[in-house]
Amino acid sequence: MSVTRGILAPHRHPFPLFVLVAVCFLWEGAVQMLAPQATLDRVEWIETFHWPRDVLVAAVAVLCGAVRATALHPVYRMDYRKSLLLTPWTADKPLPAGPLIIGWVDGIIAVVLMVLVAYRPNFAAWRIPLFLLVGYVVPLCLPFHAAGLRVHSYAVLFGLALLVRVWHSGIAAASTAVVIVLISISGIRHTLRQMRELGHEFDDAGWMKHFAAMYDRDLQQKQKKKLGWIFELLQPQKPTPAIGWAHGVVVSLLLGWWVYAVFAVGVQLHTAREMGSSAPTVQPIEQPGSPASSAAGVIRNAIIWSGTERAGQDATFAGAWILVICAFLCSLLRLCTYRVGHRSPINLWGRVRTRRWIVPSYDRVFLAPLCVVLALIASTLATSQWSLNPIMTVPVTATLMLLIALNMGPSLADWQLTSACRLALPLDIKNRQFVEA
Amino acid sequence: MNTSDAPAQTNHRGPMIDVVGVTQHYGVRPVLRDISLQIDRGELIAILGPNGMGKTTLLGVMAGALSPQKGHVEIDGLRRRGSVEEELAIRQRVAYVPDHPWMPVHSTGREYVLAIGRLYDVDDEELMQHTERLLDLFELHEEGNWSIESYSNGQKHKIALCAALATQAPILLLDEAFSGGLDPAGILALKRLLQHLTHERGGTVVISTPIPELVEEVADRILILRDGQKVAFDTLDALREQTGCDGSLAEVLQRLVHPQTLDHLERYFEERAQ
Numbered sequence: 043m044s045v046t047r048g049i050l051a052p053h054r055h056p057f058p059l060f061v062l063v064a065v066c067f068l069w070e071g072a073v074q075m076l077a078p079q080a081t082l083d084r085v086e087w088i089e090t091f092h093w094p095r096d097v098l099v100a101a102v103a104v105l106c107g108a109v110r111a112t113a114l115h116p117v118y119r120m121d122y123r124k125s126l127l128l129t130p131w132t133a134d135k136p137l138p139a140g141p142l143i144i145g146w147v148d149g150i151i152a153v154v155l156m157v158l159v160a161y162r163p164n165f166a167a168w169r170i171p172l173f174l175l176v177g178y179v180v181p182l183c184l185p186f187h188a189a190g191l192r193v194h195s196y197a198v199l200f201g202l203a204l205l206v207r208v209w210h211s212g213i214a215a216a217s218t219a220v221v222i223v224l225i226s227i228s229g230i231r232h233t234l235r236q237m238r239e240l241g242h243e244f245d246d247a248g249w250m251k252h253f254a255a256m257y258d259r260d261l262q263q264k265q266k267k268k269l270g271w272i273f274e275l276l277q278p279q280k281p282t283p284a285i286g287w288a289h290g291v292v293v294s295l296l297l298g299w300w301v302y303a304v305f306a307v308g309v310q311l312h313t314a315r316e317m318g319s320s321a322p323t324v325q326p327i328e329q330p331g332s333p334a335s336s337a338a339g340v341i342r343n344a345i346i347w348s349g350t351e352r353a354g355q356d357a358t359f360a361g362a363w364i365l366v367i368c369a370f371l372c373s374l375l376r377l378c379t380y381r382v383g384h385r386s387p388i389n390l391w392g393r394v395r396t397r398r399w400i401v402p403s404y405d406r407v408f409l410a411p412l413c414v415v416l417a418l419i420a421s422t423l424a425t426s427q428w429s430l431n432p433i434m435t436v437p438v439t440a441t442l443m444l445l446i447a448l449n450m451g452p453s454l455a456d457w458q459l460t461s462a463c464r465l466a467l468p469l470d471i472k473n474r475q476f477v478e479a
Numbered sequence: 480m481n482t483s484d485a486p487a488q489t490n491h492r493g494p495m496i497d498v499v500g501v502t503q504h505y506g507v508r509p510v511l512r513d514i515s516l517q518i519d520r521g522e523l524i525a526i527l528g529p530n531g532m533g534k535t536t537l538l539g540v541m542a543g544a545l546s547p548q549k550g551h552v553e554i555d556g557l558r559r560r561g562s563v564e565e566e567l568a569i570r571q572r573v574a575y576v577p578d579h580p581w582m583p584v585h586s587t588g589r590e591y592v593l594a595i596g597r598l599y600d601v602d603d604e605e606l607m608q609h610t611e612r613l614l615d616l617f618e619l620h621e622e623g624n625w626s627i628e629s630y631s632n633g634q635k636h637k638i639a640l641c642a643a644l645a646t647q648a649p650i651l652l653l654d655e656a657f658s659g660g661l662d663p664a665g666i667l668a669l670k671r672l673l674q675h676l677t678h679e680r681g682g683t684v685v686i687s688t689p690i691p692e693l694v695e696e697v698a699d700r701i702l703i704l705r706d707g708q709k710v711a712f713d714t715l716d717a718l719r720e721q722t723g724c725d726g727s728l729a730e731v732l733q734r735l736v737h738p739q740t741l742d743h744l745e746r747y748f749e750e751r752a753q
Contacts, residue, residue, distance in 0.1 A: 270581040271577070271579075272542075273580075276542065278600075279598065387545070387546045389506050392504060396507065404546075455563055459560065459563045459566040460561070461560070462560065464544070464546060
């Protein structure tokens, strides 16, 4: 099929992998050759100079997974999808450009990458396939979302955070990854089944357009066609929020869950380092008793015993920083979404001189960011006042802050269409894509 | 009559545009001071006045690009920014071309006009026919396929006007309509088109310009602004009567806005003669 020409998939174009292998061997040779001359301890020397290569191998694994998921996916490739829909192809037949579901070829790639880091004592090579799977499932969430398979996309994203949380445990991480991949495979099948009916949905989905444009030069040009000043701001269409109310709730919970996973692992690693132990890579430090024997046991313990005894002053400090960053980003997100092209009707100096400190109709836009800041302050005070565990309060507060930023009134349409704002030339219009008459 | 030219009519019987006690300032200096006026269906109104007197601001307030600090604007009986539904209904009825519109560089002129027309839910077939006629009228038939980036200033201005006209909105607000490098043929075409829209199709047009000669023959009523205040708002004949001047609109404007300028000129020539 001519439209599949030029598709980049690791198993079709293994040359970059050969380059990576060569780079790793050269790197290894250089490290081994220079190690005896180093004044540092030999192990420390090798440890220090190996980590960039390990990061590179892990990044390549993620990239291989991502390319695997997108390069052959008809939803990501508009030309491929459109030509496919002109044929009698159905979801139960194999895709002409190759299967979407990972198979033995991906296994070989994972093995090659594992071999490159296999003999390193402090880097568990079994993590490489996990990196590849993470790279594979993340880009699949977008087609799921565009196809209306929200449960699949959210399940994958929640699952990935769980994977981060139980990363230290081989059995739990592998089990979680398997479940995520199974959900993804189910999602792929549903997506392909719905593709014929939802062709236009994929065409209209903003995210899909963005990613499809990576492969389609014509689409890149078409996407640049907007309406300019002033029709874009005065158009007789209701401004639609980027995200609906229910999705706002789920996305907020997702943020909280991710904050929890990353923060708990961070506290765990920090505590282990302070104890001078390499424990986090071997067994979870929170478990008061012996390590759990099953994946479910590890997951349960990891969540139940999240730093209950060990989250100390450092965790509170780090948690405060996480919340400050979250508050800043949530407020920025809210204000940027609402205020793009919609400025205050009167400047600050005008407010001061005319003693019109507040323009209620316009200043409603600042209520949600203000509530975000209040949530941050309340959470910080409560955590210190009642000695709450930051591993629990930080994710809850992050969830609350994003929930406020996404779902608190006034709605985008209400504020932009009824507030006493002054329309101003947005920066993106002034920058590149538009010309002044 | 071709349906593509017909502005939408509503049941509202009052003025098409009702500006009520509008005061506007960005900072401390008021740009508009307590402006009230009513514009009826089928009227072509010209806003005149020297630079910096509030013409663009008043058009911006009518168009909804600016919110006045005091007062309000009603369009076809609906209050501007009164509610989401009212505002959307007003936007459907009003097409506004600012003095410096920005257009997408990668679009062709024809694509841009069609995109704006579709934004206002104009029927596709009507829109395409109307667009072709507009491009012919402004001598852009060939150029319609060129990228906007390659247009001269005058061509960009013409395309912006075509886009506003393609919306078939019953109210057109055109800031500096005859400026922006418009050639004599373009000026003539626009004058005839605006007269046709208002007098024969019942549309309402408000244009602003600092140059009175350009609107003298087309404007039904003339609004003259000075220092953000309404100096006069009437027909040309009534303004002549008011000022006691039988001259051109430019002279009437001078008497209303800068009465001392003519005295200074007379004194200058008298002194030169001596």
